[in-house]
Amino acid sequence: MEISTILYITLALFVALGFAFFQYLFKNENKRKKDYIFFALRAASVFLVLLLLINPEIRSVEYEIDKPELILLADNSQSISFLGEAERLKEIPALFYDNDRLQQNFNTKTMFFGERLSLDDSLNFEDRQTDIYTALTETSDLNSHENSVVVLLTDGNQSQGRDFRYFNKRSGSEILPVIVGDTTRYKDLSIDKINANKYAFLNNRFPVEIFFNYSGKDNIEAEVTIKSGETIIYQEKLELSPDVSSGIIRTDLPASSLGVKTYEVEIQPGKSEKNLINNIRKFAVEVIDERTSVLILSDISHPDLGALQKSVQSNQQRSATIKYLGDSNFEISDYQLVILYQVNSKFNSVITDILENNYNFLIITGSKTDWNFLNNLDLGFSKAYTNQPQEIFPVYNPTFSSFAFEDIGFDDFPPLIDKFGSVKFDSKVYNVLLTQELQGVQTGEPLMAVSQQNPKSGFLLGENLWRWRAKSYLDQNSFSEFDDFLGKLIQNLSAINRQQRLTIDAENFYYANQNVVISAQYFDENYQFDAGRNLKINVRNNGTGADFNSDLLLKNNFYQFDGGDLPPGNYSYNISVQGENLSKSGNFEVIDYNSEQQFVSSNLSGMQSFASNNDTRLYFQDQVDDLINSLLADDKFKPVQKSRQKTVPLIDWYYLLFILISILAVEWFYRKYLGLI
Numbered sequence: 260m261e262i263s264t265i266l267y268i269t270l271a272l273f274v275a276l277g278f279a280f281f282q283y284l285f286k287n288e289n290k291r292k293k294d295y296i297f298f299a300l301r302a303a304s305v306f307l308v309l310l311l312l313i314n315p316e317i318r319s320v321e322y323e324i325d326k327p328e329l330i331l332l333a334d335n336s337q338s339i340s341f342l343g344e345a346e347r348l349k350e351i352p353a354l355f356y357d358n359d360r361l362q363q364n365f366n367t368k369t370m371f372f373g374e375r376l377s378l379d380d381s382l383n384f385e386d387r388q389t390d391i392y393t394a395l396t397e398t399s400d401l402n403s404h405e406n407s408v409v410v411l412l413t414d415g416n417q418s419q420g421r422d423f424r425y426f427n428k429r430s431g432s433e434i435l436p437v438i439v440g441d442t443t444r445y446k447d448l449s450i451d452k453i454n455a456n457k458y459a460f461l462n463n464r465f466p467v468e469i470f471f472n473y474s475g476k477d478n479i480e481a482e483v484t485i486k487s488g489e490t491i492i493y494q495e496k497l498e499l500s501p502d503v504s505s506g507i508i509r510t511d512l513p514a515s516s517l518g519v520k521t522y523e524v525e526i527q528p529g530k531s532e533k534n535l536i537n538n539i540r541k542f543a544v545e546v547i548d549e550r551t552s553v554l555i556l557s558d559i560s561h562p563d564l565g566a567l568q569k570s571v572q573s574n575q576q577r578s579a580t581i582k583y584l585g586d587s588n589f590e591i592s593d594y595q596l597v598i599l600y601q602v603n604s605k606f607n608s609v610i611t612d613i614l615e616n617n618y619n620f621l622i623i624t625g626s627k628t629d630w631n632f633l634n635n636l637d638l639g640f641s642k643a644y645t646n647q648p649q650e651i652f653p654v655y656n657p658t659f660s661s662f663a664f665e666d667i668g669f670d671d672f673p674p675l676i677d678k679f680g681s682v683k684f685d686s687k688v689y690n691v692l693l694t695q696e697l698q699g700v701q702t703g704e705p706l707m708a709v710s711q712q713n714p715k716s717g718f719l720l721g722e723n724l725w726r727w728r729a730k731s732y733l734d735q736n737s738f739s740e741f742d743d744f745l746g747k748l749i750q751n752l753s754a755i756n757r758q759q760r761l762t763i764d765a766e767n768f769y770y771a772n773q774n775v776v777i778s779a780q781y782f783d784e785n786y787q788f789d790a791g792r793n794l795k796i797n798v799r800n801n802g803t804g805a806d807f808n809s810d811l812l813l814k815n816n817f818y819q820f821d822g823g824d825l826p827p828g829n830y831s832y833n834i835s836v837q838g839e840n841l842s843k844s845g846n847f848e849v850i851d852y853n854s855e856q857q858f859v860s861s862n863l864s865g866m867q868s869f870a871s872n873n874d875t876r877l878y879f880q881d882q883v884d885d886l887i888n889s890l891l892a893d894d895k896f897k898p899v900q901k902s903r904q905k906t907v908p909l910i911d912w913y914y915l916l917f918i919l920i921s922i923l924a925v926e927w928f929y930r931k932y933l934g935l936i
Contacts, residue, residue, distance in 0.1 A: 262351050264313065264316075267313045267315075268310065268313060268790060270673075271306055271309035271310055271313060272306055274305070274309060275302045275303075275305035275306035275309060275313075276302050276306075278301070278302070278305050278578065279297075279298045279299075279301040279302035279305065280298065280302075282297075282298075282301060283295075283297045283298040283301065284298055285320075291558045293397045293929075293933060296582060296929065297929075300922055300925060300926040300929075301729040301926070302306060303922050303923045304919060304923055304926070305414060306645055307915065307918065307922070308919065310909065310915075311369060311909065311910055311915070311916075311919075313909075314908050314909050314910045315908075316906050316907065316908050317906070317907050317908075317909060318904060318905065318906050318907075318911070319904070319905050320919040321903045321904075321905065323903065324898050324899070325898065325899045326365055326366045326898045327364070327365055327366070327406040327407055327408060327895075327896045327897075327898070328365070328366050328368075328402055328406070328407035328408070329355070329361070329365035329366065329368075329407070329408055329410070329890070330368055330369075330370060330398060330402060330407065330408070330409045330410070331350075331351075331352050331355060331367065331368070331369040331410050331412065332370050332371075332372060332394060332395070332398055332409050332410065332411050332412065332413075333348060333352065333369060333371050333372070333382060333412045333413075334348070334371075334372065334373070334389065334391075334412060334413035334414060334439070334861050335371040335372060335373045335377070335382050335383065335384055335385070335386050336372075336373040336384065336386045336387075336389040336416075336418075337373075337384055337385065337386060337387060337389065337563065337853065337854050337855035337856065338389060338414055338418075338855040338856070338858050339384050339413075339414060339439065339440070339766050340384040340856065341438045341855060341856050341858070342414060342441065342860070342861065343440075344414065344439050344440045344441075344880075344928045345382070345384050346440065347880060348382065348412060348439050349382055351412055351437070351439075351880065351883055352369050352412075352539070354883050354884070354887065355367055355410075355887065356525035358887055359671045360891055361887055361890065361891065363898075364890075364891065364896065364897065364898055365408075365770050365890070365896070370394075370398060371617075372386075372389075372390070372391070372393075372394030373385075373386020373387070373388060373389055373390075374386050374387065374388040374389070374390055374419070375390065375393065375394075375397075376393070376394050376397040376398065376401075378518060386561075386855075387400075387771075387772050387824060387853060387854070387855060388418050388419045388772060388854065388855070389413075389416060389417050389418050389419070389447045389855065390417065390418075390419050390420035391411075391413060391415075391417045391418050391420070391423035391426075391832075392417070392421040392422065392425075392426050393421075394421045395409070395411070395423065395426050395434070396426070399428070399429050399431065399432065402432070402433065405431050405919055406431060406432075406895065406896065407431070407432045407433070408432065408433040408435060408890065408896060409428075409432065409433070409434045409435070410435050410437060410886070411434055411436040411437065412437050412439055413436070413437075413438070413439060414438065414439050414440040414858070414861040414862065415438055415861055415862030415863070415865045415866040415869075416855075416858040416861065416862050417865075418854040418855060418857075419854075422872075423800040423865070423869060424865055424872060425872065426869070426872075426873075427872065427873065428873050431618070433875065433895075434873050434875060435875055435876070435878065435886055435890075436866055436869055436870050436875070436877050436878065437877075437878045437879070437880060437882075437883065437886065438862075438863060438866045438877060438878070438880065439860050439861065439880050440860065441861060442860060442861045442863040442879075443860055444474060444860060445474070445475075445531075445532070445533045445534075445760075445859050445860055446474065446475035446476070446531055446532055446533075446604070446690040447472075447474050447475065447532055447534055447859045448471065448472075448473050448479070448481055448499070448526050448527075448528060448532060448535065448537075448538060449471065449472045449473075449526075449534075449537035449538065449857060450469065450470070450471060450524055450526060450537060450538065450539070450540040451470040451471060451472045451505070452469075452470040453468070453469050453470075453524060453540060453542045454467070454468040454469075454470075455467045455468070455544055456544065456575050457544065457545060457766075457767070458544065458545050458546075458547055458548070458574065458575045458576050459514035459544050459545070459546050459547070459548060459575060460514060460575065460576070461514055461515075461516070461517055461546055461547065462514065462515065463468055463513075463514055463716075464511040464512060464513050464514065464878050465511065465512055465514055465544060465575070465599075466509065466510075466511050467485070467509070467511070467512055467522075468507065468508075468509050469483070469507065469508045469509075469590070470505065470506075470507055471497060471499070471505060471506045471507070471508070471525055472504065472505050473484075473499040473500075473504045473505070473506075473639070474504065475501065476501055477500075477501075477574075478497055478498070478499070478500040478501075479494055479498070479500070480496055480497070480498050480499075481496070481497050481499070481526050481527045481528075482496055482497070482526070482527040483495050483496075483497050483508055483524070483525070483526050483527075484496075484524075484525050484527075484911075485510075485512065485522055485523070485524050486522065486525070487520060487521075487522055487523075490514070492512060492522075493510055494510065494511075495508055497526065514544070514546040515546075516546060517546050517547065518545070518546060519543055519544070519545045519547055519669065519767045519768060519846070519847075519848055520544050520545075521541055521542075521543045521545060521768075521848060522541065522542055522543070522544070523539060523540075523541050523841070524539070524541070524542070525538060525539045526538050533859050533860075534740050534856070534857070534859040536853070536856045536857065537856070537857040537859075540852065541850045541851065541852065542850070543767065543768040543848060543850060545767045545768075547562075547576055550576055550577065550578060551576060551577040551578070551595050551596070551749070551750075551753050552578050552579075552580070552593060552594045552595055552596075553571050553577060553578065553579040553580070553582045553594060553595070553596045553597075553598060553749060553753065554579075554580055554582060554589065554591065554593075554594040554596070554597045554598065555567055555568060555579055555580065555582070555598045555600060556582050556583075556584070556597060556598065556599055556600065556606075557581070557582075557583055557599075557600035557601060558583065558584045558585075558600075558601060558603060558605055558606070558627075559600075559601055559627055561600065561601070561625075561722065562725040563600065563623070563625075563722055563723065563724045563725050563744065564600065565579050565581075565725070566724055566725035567579065567598060567600075567673035567724065567726060567745075568580075568740065569728075569738075570728060570738070570742045570745045570746075571745070571746075571749055573738065573739075573742040573746070574742070574746050575693075577746070577749065578840055580594075581654040584605050584606070584609070591612055591613065591616075591618055592616070592618075594618075595619060595753040595754075595915050596619045596620065596621065596715075596749060596752050596753035597609075597613060597618060597619070597620045597621070598620070598621045598623065599620055599621070599622045599623070600623050600625075600629040601623065601624065601625050601628050601722070602622055602624070602628055602629065602632065602633050603628065603629035603632060603719070604629055604632045606632075607632075610636060614636075617713070617714040618714060619712075619714050619715040619716065619752050619753055619754075620716050620717075620752075621716070621717045621718070621719070621723070621748075621752055622638070622716075622717070622718045622719070623718070623719045623721075623722065624677055624678075624718070624719070624720050624721065624722070625675075625676060625677055625721060625722030625723075625875070626648050626676055626677065626678065626722060627722075628677070628678065630642050630644040630678060630680070638718075639684060639688040639689060639710070639716075640682065640683065640684035640685070640689065640705070640708070640714065640718055641682070641683050641684075642678070642680045642681070642682050642720075643680045643681050643683075644678045644679065644680035644682070645678065645680060646681055647678070648676050648677070648679065649676070649677060649678070649679040649697065650674035650675070650676060650695060650697075650698075651674055651675045651676070651677055651691045651695050651696070651706060651720065651721050652670075652672070652674045652695070652696040652724050653669040653672055653675070653694075653695075653696070653706055653707075653727075654669065654670065654693060654694045654695065654696050654701050654706070655669045655670065655693065656692055656693060656694055657815060657816075658816065659690060659691065659692050659816060660690065660780070660787075660788035660816040661690045661709055661711065661751060661818060662747055662750075662751050662762070662780070663691075663747075663764055663778050663780065663787075663815075663817040663821075664692070664744055664747050664748075665744075667731060667741060667744050668730075668731070668740075669693060669738045670684070671730070671734070672726075672727050672730050672731075673723070673726045673727070673730055674721075674723075675706070675719075675720070675721025675722060675723050675724065675727075676721055676722050676723055677720050677721045677722070681704065682695075682704045682705060682720065684705055684708065688710055688711065688712065689705065689707075689708040689709065689710055689711070689712075689717075689718075690708060690709055690711050691705040691707070691708045692706075692708060692709065692748075692750070693705070693706040693707040694706055695720075705718075705720070706719070706720055706721065707719045707720070707748075709748070709751055709752060711787075715751065715752045715753070715754065716752070717748070727741060728741045728742075741767060759782075759843070760781060760782045760783070760841060760845075761779065761780070761781050761782075761800075761834070761836060761841050761843050762779065762780045762838070763777065763778070763834060763843050763845060764777070764778040764779070764780075764817075765777040765778070765832075765845055765847060767846075767847055767848070768847060768848045768850055769825075769847060769848075769849050769850070770849070770850050770852045771824060771825075771826070771827050771849055771850065771851050771852050771853060771929075772824055772852060772854055773824065774821055774822070774823055774824060774849070775820075775821070775823065775824070775825050775830075775849065776816075776819065776820070776821050776822075776846045777796065777811075777819070777820045777822075777832065777834075778817045778818065778819050778820075779794055779811060779817065779818045779820075779834050779843075780816070781794060781818065781819045781836055781841075788816060790813055792837065792838075792839075793810065793836075793837040793838075794810070794811040794818045794834060794835070794836055794837070795808060795809070795810055795811070795834070795835055796809050796810075796811060796832055796833070796834045796835075797832065797833045797835075798822060798825075798830055798831075798832045799830060799831050799832070800826070800828050800829075800830055801823075801828070801829045801830060801831055802829060803828070804826045809822070811834070816921065820834075825849050826849065827849045827850060827851035828848070828849055829846065829848050830846065830847050830849065831844065831845070831846050832844065832846070834843055851888070878917050888931045
């Protein structure tokens with residue numbers, strides 16, 4: 260407290276005493292007990308009033324011990340229990356909590372992770388996936404303490420997410436990895452991956468590609484079999500060695516009956532092989548008896564034609580044929596969809612045939628398109644054009660509702676080329692998938708659209724579609740995203756009768772560690788997407804008879820059900836619209852597969868790389884005592900005593916006001932008692 264404040268308080272005390280003295284005792288020759296009481300009460304009340312007016316600041320110092328944070332981040336995935344290390348991992352955190360010196364120096368807490376970070380009460384080792392990188396990231400985000408240490412307890416086996424070896428600790432923190440489990444490398448044969456088409460055609464053969472891995476010191480010869488039920492449909496010998504540690508088998512399998520067919524691939528295990536679960540793996544193929552034929556008709560040669568054909572035929576249930584106007588060996592009636600590329604007046608007879616017979620068609624324009632001829636057809640769209648070419652960039656339309664499709668990166672796609680001009684279209688006829696962006700300005704004019712009525716039709720205003728497919732490959736290292744998008748467009752346009760008010764989009768099979776996701780769309784009587792309905796789904800396990808009901812949640816322009824990772828088995832489902840006599844049913848199969856059971860030992864090399872990248876030491880499970888001793892000996896992790904000075908104005912002391920009121924009240928009641936009031 261400052262000297263000036265002390266002087267003011269002293270002066271206030273003298274003023275209060277002097278005021279009370281002159282009021283009750285000065286020149287009072289007959290002083291009684293009551294005068295001295297009034298003197299004391301009045302002096303106290305005046306002093307408190309003056310003290311509140313001075314309002315001195317009271318300073319106090321608080322001391323606290325700031326302990327570093329010690330986070331035990333424990334692996335709670337199934338791979339720990341599968342490797343037989345569950346009980347050992349449960350014992351390790353107890354070593355930290357039972358150490359009194361450690362508890363004095365650290366604030367210790369335990370967090371668990373598998374597929375995601377959790378704060379469960381105990382380890383149960385039930386998580387079906389391991390994401391070490393995300394667990395470390397979220398732990399770092401949650402812990403804002405400047406001085407902290409994370410003890411990572413794991414076997415180093417990661418089944419999803421980014422590679423944890425490249426995680427970098429944040430400044431001011433330490434990560435001490437402890438590897439749990441047997442680090443011995445055992446002889447192991449495993450099925451790494453199976454490539455197979457989702458669909459196959461009845462009485463045809465479909466390709467299958469199987470990848471194998473081997474770890475061991477000896478040359479081996481293993482037998483590979485593919486079964487359908489109990490029947491062996493394929494068999495081959497596979498030779499592997501330490502130098503040739505991977506192998507591939509490619510074959511074609513027969514599709515002899517309709518429906519979803521489940522196949523089992525098995526590689527004969529070695530004599531001393533520890534993990535036999537990864538020697539067997541299943542896959543499924545849906546055999547169908549329906550093929551969509553697409554005719555690509557053009558008057559010119561262009562790379563778009565080949566790109567369209569390859570994209571359409573990427574789905575085995577579709578075929579695409581390229582024809583030119585001069586060809587005579589084709590009938591439009593043989594195709595479910597006709598793609599008219601760069602229309603001009605030579606297409607007159609073909610378009611007349613299409614319009615008269617209500618065939619489905621898609622028009623793609625470009626620099627060679629005769630827009631004068633196209634505008635005269637009155638198809639529901641037109642263009643006020645000039646012969647100057649223009650570049651058109653695509654813009655994804657999130658309100659599109661004719662069918663469900665995702666943005667595959669359209670904003671990063673190269674431009675299409677078409678003749679310059681503004682576009683007009685009938686919004687009652689067409690639903691727009693993509694709009695236009697010209698020189699950085701989003702015009703809102705359609706770039707791609709499909710009709711909302713039968714027969715189905717659509718248009719794409721621009722050539723060089725092949726560049727989109729190539730760009731998608733560069734971004735994803737696969738054509739699948741673009742081909743899936745175009746496949747949904749072809750499916751919509753080629754359907755003979757699309758006027759279904761309830762449509763379902765579901766896979767025929769899911770893996771056991773994969774979420775079962777089913778999408779649906781509901782349309783009102785005018786075939787407009789209705790986002791205000793309540794759709795319910797009933798899912799039944801055909802093997803156990805167990806079933807459950809759930810609502811479908813609205814997501815963008817479709818309804819979606821996410822059933823999580825259901826147990827393996829055959830399931831049937833029924834989706835109904837509440838308040839409508841409208842429902843649809845289907846079936847799917849969940850194939851048994853557990854990625855956590857594919858590991859035969861702890862990932863020593865991965866944990867060593869992680870420790871090296873973070874400039875720390877890797878501890879083994881029998882070195883936990885060494886880790887604890889290093890924490891206690893490290894000066895970076897010593898508790899720090901911190902002081903905190905608090906300054907509080909006297910006027911904030913509410914009980915001082917209470918004392919003042921009490922004194923005045925006592926004086927008043929005392930006067931009342933004496934009859935002076």
